[in-house]
Amino acid sequence: MLNVLMLGVGQCGNRILDSINKEAFGGNGASKLAKYYLRPKFPSRVETLAINTAVNDLKELRFTTAKDRLHVPNLHGVGANRNVGKQAFMDNRDMIMGEIEKRGDFDVAFVITSTSGGTGSSFSPLLINELKRQYRNITIITVAVLPFREEGSIYLQNAAFCMKELMEVEAEGILLADNQYIKRFSGDIATAYDKINGMIAQRLLFLIESLDSEMLSVTDLGDFKTVMNGGLRIGTMGFYQADSKNLSIRDAIENSFKPANLLYPANVADDAARAMVIIQGSREHLDVDEITKEIERISASAGHVFKGIVVKKGRPKVLSVFTLASAPELESIYAQAARGMQDEKEKRSRARKQLDDAFAHIEDLEEIY
Amino acid sequence: MHRCDVFWMRRSFVLSSLVCLMIVILLIQAACCKESDDDDDEVTFKDFNLNLGDRIDLGDYQMELIEIQSVRDGLVVMRISKVGGSLDEQRALLLDSANNFDGGAQKRGVTITVADIFDEQSAKVRVEYLPGIGTARKRTSERPAAVPDKPELSVQKIFDKSQISVGDEAKVTIIVKNTGTGQAQNINAQDIPPLPEFTYVVGYPPKIKETLDPGESDSAVYVVNAVKEGSIQVPAIVVTYTDGKKNAKSNSSEPLGVMIGPKSKADLVISVADTSPIALDEERLLNISISNQGTASATRIEVTGEVSPSDGLRASDLDKSFFEILPGDEVNYSAKLSGQKAGGYTIHLKASYDGGDGYVIRESTAQVAVLEREYKYQYLLLIIPVAILFAWIYRRYREYKY
Numbered sequence: 105m106l107n108v109l110m111l112g113v114g115q116c117g118n119r120i121l122d123s124i125n126k127e128a129f130g131g132n133g134a135s136k137l138a139k140y141y142l143r144p145k146f147p148s149r150v151e152t153l154a155i156n157t158a159v160n161d162l163k164e165l166r167f168t169t170a171k172d173r174l175h176v177p178n179l180h181g182v183g184a185n186r187n188v189g190k191q192a193f194m195d196n197r198d199m200i201m202g203e204i205e206k207r208g209d210f211d212v213a214f215v216i217t218s219t220s221g222g223t224g225s226s227f228s229p230l231l232i233n234e235l236k237r238q239y240r241n242i243t244i245i246t247v248a249v250l251p252f253r254e255e256g257s258i259y260l261q262n263a264a265f266c267m268k269e270l271m272e273v274e275a276e277g278i279l280l281a282d283n284q285y286i287k288r289f290s291g292d293i294a295t296a297y298d299k300i301n302g303m304i305a306q307r308l309l310f311l312i313e314s315l316d317s318e319m320l321s322v323t324d325l326g327d328f329k330t331v332m333n334g335g336l337r338i339g340t341m342g343f344y345q346a347d348s349k350n351l352s353i354r355d356a357i358e359n360s361f362k363p364a365n366l367l368y369p370a371n372v373a374d375d376a377a378r379a380m381v382i383i384q385g386s387r388e389h390l391d392v393d394e395i396t397k398e399i400e401r402i403s404a405s406a407g408h409v410f411k412g413i414v415v416k417k418g419r420p421k422v423l424s425v426f427t428l429a430s431a432p433e434l435e436s437i438y439a440q441a442a443r444g445m446q447d448e449k450e451k452r453s454r455a456r457k458q459l460d461d462a463f464a465h466i467e468d469l470e471e472i473y
Numbered sequence: 474m475h476r477c478d479v480f481w482m483r484r485s486f487v488l489s490s491l492v493c494l495m496i497v498i499l500l501i502q503a504a505c506c507k508e509s510d511d512d513d514d515e516v517t518f519k520d521f522n523l524n525l526g527d528r529i530d531l532g533d534y535q536m537e538l539i540e541i542q543s544v545r546d547g548l549v550v551m552r553i554s555k556v557g558g559s560l561d562e563q564r565a566l567l568l569d570s571a572n573n574f575d576g577g578a579q580k581r582g583v584t585i586t587v588a589d590i591f592d593e594q595s596a597k598v599r600v601e602y603l604p605g606i607g608t609a610r611k612r613t614s615e616r617p618a619a620v621p622d623k624p625e626l627s628v629q630k631i632f633d634k635s636q637i638s639v640g641d642e643a644k645v646t647i648i649v650k651n652t653g654t655g656q657a658q659n660i661n662a663q664d665i666p667p668l669p670e671f672t673y674v675v676g677y678p679p680k681i682k683e684t685l686d687p688g689e690s691d692s693a694v695y696v697v698n699a700v701k702e703g704s705i706q707v708p709a710i711v712v713t714y715t716d717g718k719k720n721a722k723s724n725s726s727e728p729l730g731v732m733i734g735p736k737s738k739a740d741l742v743i744s745v746a747d748t749s750p751i752a753l754d755e756e757r758l759l760n761i762s763i764s765n766q767g768t769a770s771a772t773r774i775e776v777t778g779e780v781s782p783s784d785g786l787r788a789s790d791l792d793k794s795f796f797e798i799l800p801g802d803e804v805n806y807s808a809k810l811s812g813q814k815a816g817g818y819t820i821h822l823k824a825s826y827d828g829g830d831g832y833v834i835r836e837s838t839a840q841v842a843v844l845e846r847e848y849k850y851q852y853l854l855l856i857i858p859v860a861i862l863f864a865w866i867y868r869r870y871r872e873y874k875y
Contacts, residue, residue, distance in 0.1 A: 171872075173875050
């Protein structure tokens, strides 16, 4: 059995973690009161911990137990300032690591964070370093959420620097989710957030369940690490559940790679470096020949593809995980962030100059009373 | 009247008065002399209480009490002597008979009469004499009083039980003891008449030794069997005997009462403790006690029990046997009851036993109800889960409350 640590850092990470806990109660079908009469059912031994400097963000969580909410005391958040966030982490490092250590040893850790916020973007790289230092053999996967592009230049700037730092740490890989990309599925922002959080939660739990299941065709944590080490070590996940009208396994696999079902805009055929496809469903739907053929087809363009088949009663479900050999959308973000930072710098210079000109009017004068 | 005449008249009156007074004195004096002469001639008497050896001295006479020869016959031996030896006589005097010595009191001798005999040691003696021969005085003997040879028998008649029942045996003990100083002879114990309330089993009539020396005792035992109930006044036993002088004596025991109750019988009482209702499918012990409230042992006791109606209440171990239950004793045993069907049941217990007068049967019943299954705590079935649910929810609330 896998020992899994799921850390939700910052407001976004906390909410995704809360969605994961909610998913453990039965997903979107779970009642708000489910926590009063059900126990969360995780596929493996999963320990969750929501970390935040803003206590109000922790209070908003609904499906995460109190003991799994860790408030890092730093007034009320770090105000999207990563420098303040880093200082807060270093000041409370022992306390944070002590809380994690209480939860035992782990085979794999998922650090879920927004790249644009204050706490998450500043804590996560440092936290990953500490985890690697403390748990030598742990596999750390960062689940990084990219911001809406219109959220502002500071968020884009934070995302750019956070991603850079995340790439530099020793984590096994980064799974990207792009709010900007996913929000098209929902009308309003609040619904979009819930939808995005739910999608990420569903995919992560499916992944954990599959890695810890006895498979018809085996994929395990080692395969997953190999996939995540491919390309830029940045990847994303796609998921598809066949509907009753079309139970074709080939279509299900194909659909899981379609942009509509991905968390981050990517073209498998063009951008994928390595991939893993995990298929789950009733035995009658799992035609191994068809699966093999479809995987071979994907392999032709996406490089090595690991496949795992889990026999479980129900319609076919497919989770695709792949790493990218190129990330044009990231380049776009960095360019946008750089522009934003440049604009900010120019605005600040202009403002400073205007202020200096204003002060010049009174430069040789003294106060008269 | 002339003054000189008066003087002479007064003088003659005084003189005549003096003469009369002198004549009266002379007459009184003459009378007194006459009376003194009469006293010397008149017999006087004096009573003395004498013990053996005591003596009365009267002038030259000496009178000594020698022996009380027979109290019953009133014979006392006295010795009368006179200084100079003219009289020395030992004579047996009969009670209340005057005995003259030297012609008796009228002739300047003495007359002695035994007025009373107190016991074999002492008597009351009257001495009559003329005052002219002297004054009678008692001289107490300096010899120690002789111990009389006198047997005294004490008699006891003892029943070993003051209360017996018809059919019971009792032991009667006769104890005769010579507490006197002399030998008791010709002893004869008469324990009569035989009483109709008893049959005399053995040892009757009691036999006592014919002679008992001082301090010696003898006893006799006989056994009686009570045949008729009632309060009996047992007559005293009379023991007759004679002393060394063949004086006949007798003594008897104190009368005593004996209560003869009805014939002893065993009386068993069966009681059942705790006949409270029994729940359906419940098992419980029924405690049964059998006590003997009679006066005789019950033997070969067989207790049997039945339940009616026979189905619905299962009873096991109701039957029991005991060899003996002593009077006042109690035996206990338990039967196992098991309620099979709701309803009222009667448990009949019958004890047959030998009560000392043939076989007796005693019966007792006990009512036992088997109740329908109770649901009085059924509300707990609701309250407890609700409480558990609330506790669970509250715990979860606390678990998720931040």
